[in-house]
Amino acid sequence: MKDMGDKTEAGIEFIDVLKRYGDDPAAVPAVKGISFEVPKGSLTTILGPSGCGKTTTLRMIAGLETPTAGRILIGGQDVTTLGPSQRNVSMMFQSYALFPHMDVIENVMYGLRMSGVPVETARLRAGETLRNVGLVGFDTRLPSELSGGQQQRVALARALVLEPAVLLFDEPLSNLDARLRREMRDEIRSLQQRLSLTVAYVTHDQSEALAVSDHIIVMDHGVIAQRGTPEALYEAPASEFVAGFMGEAMLFPAVVEPGGTVAVGPLRISPRAGSPTGGAVKVAVRPEAWIIGPPGAGLAARLAKASYLGSCFEYTFETEIGHVFVVSPELGRGLVVGSDVGLGLRRHGVSVVRAN
Numbered sequence: 001m002k003d004m005g006d007k008t009e010a011g012i013e014f015i016d017v018l019k020r021y022g023d024d025p026a027a028v029p030a031v032k033g034i035s036f037e038v039p040k041g042s043l044t045t046i047l048g049p050s051g052c053g054k055t056t057t058l059r060m061i062a063g064l065e066t067p068t069a070g071r072i073l074i075g076g077q078d079v080t081t082l083g084p085s086q087r088n089v090s091m092m093f094q095s096y097a098l099f100p101h102m103d104v105i106e107n108v109m110y111g112l113r114m115s116g117v118p119v120e121t122a123r124l125r126a127g128e129t130l131r132n133v134g135l136v137g138f139d140t141r142l143p144s145e146l147s148g149g150q151q152q153r154v155a156l157a158r159a160l161v162l163e164p165a166v167l168l169f170d171e172p173l174s175n176l177d178a179r180l181r182r183e184m185r186d187e188i189r190s191l192q193q194r195l196s197l198t199v200a201y202v203t204h205d206q207s208e209a210l211a212v213s214d215h216i217i218v219m220d221h222g223v224i225a226q227r228g229t230p231e232a233l234y235e236a237p238a239s240e241f242v243a244g245f246m247g248e249a250m251l252f253p254a255v256v257e258p259g260g261t262v263a264v265g266p267l268r269i270s271p272r273a274g275s276p277t278g279g280a281v282k283v284a285v286r287p288e289a290w291i292i293g294p295p296g297a298g299l300a301a302r303l304a305k306a307s308y309l310g311s312c313f314e315y316t317f318e319t320e321i322g323h324v325f326v327v328s329p330e331l332g333r334g335l336v337v338g339s340d341v342g343l344g345l346r347r348h349g350v351s352v353v354r355a356n
Helices: 054-062 104-114 119-132 148-160 178-195 206-212 230-235 240-245
Strands: 010-019 031-039 043-047 069-074 089-092 166-170 199-203 215-220 223-228 250-256 262-264 267-269 281-285 290-293 299-308 313-319 322-328 340-345 350-354
Touching: 010 054, 031 054, 031 069, 031 215, 031 223, 043 054, 043 206, 054 069, 054 089, 054 166, 054 199, 089 148, 104 119, 104 148, 119 148, 148 178, 178 199, 178 206, 199 206, 206 230, 215 230, 215 240, 223 230, 223 240, 240 250, 240 281, 240 350, 250 322, 250 350, 262 281, 267 340, 290 322, 299 322, 313 340
Parallel strands: 043 199, 043 215, 089 166, 166 199
Antiparallel strands: 010 031, 010 069, 215 223, 250 262, 250 281, 262 267, 281 350, 290 340, 299 313, 299 340, 313 322
């Protein structure tokens, strides 16, 4: 995996980029002086809740918004003041934006024709790109005759046919059902890896980000809360916000004891290197991190609620540290509401974080 700090391999680079809408210098910026890199040939996801600045960041990469301050480089070239047509960037929108009166091949050819590519050359390139995204035999269909997944592939082909230096995705899967989302995220990831595309991908869906990304940038209120590999952000979130946003986690007040051990009720945790050791801290626990044992071991718990989901049980326990939510794959021995157990913790899925 490429190092995010390797400047010679940066496909996209933001340097102290700030974006403020309007002329009032006292207005709160949508993006507050952020710096990051998207390594060449990688897929980096910009993740965060609504209003965090992620779409504004993507639009600045595309040239659809101009930074108030800072610099943007693509492939080492300063593109801060360049328009979209001068950046060799393609963007795939949430709505697909297909022309309803054009058939599939015409939609995919459109950008090439606008760039002056001869019609036969454009048709050949469009046909090859449609094959790359698994759409053979659909050339003469109208968008209205396609399923949502097929429209998604046409929009992807239209972006890819321009052979951009950078490909941008803005919530590309939000209009699809759960099964199609899984299929298309796998398709996008496979194409990105096979063609060594440099991709910036915006979503608010944590599982989608974990599934497709080489790197993830988590944004909150216009700043970067944390960035790193999917594994690093899930296993070692730096703050209460990131822990809660990167998948499901419960947060419990904790105390750092002399020697560095962290106490959560009767449980003791040895924090990872780099975990906060001063100030207010919490322990973030993923539902799969709990170990259900016999009464008298670990944290005393009584089962308050149980749900069978086919692949696992979901349990809610009452304990001295509050309600605890547990996901258990042990289908052979379901617990009865009212059962007393002892709860312990695995190392996986447990993090010490700064309290907000």
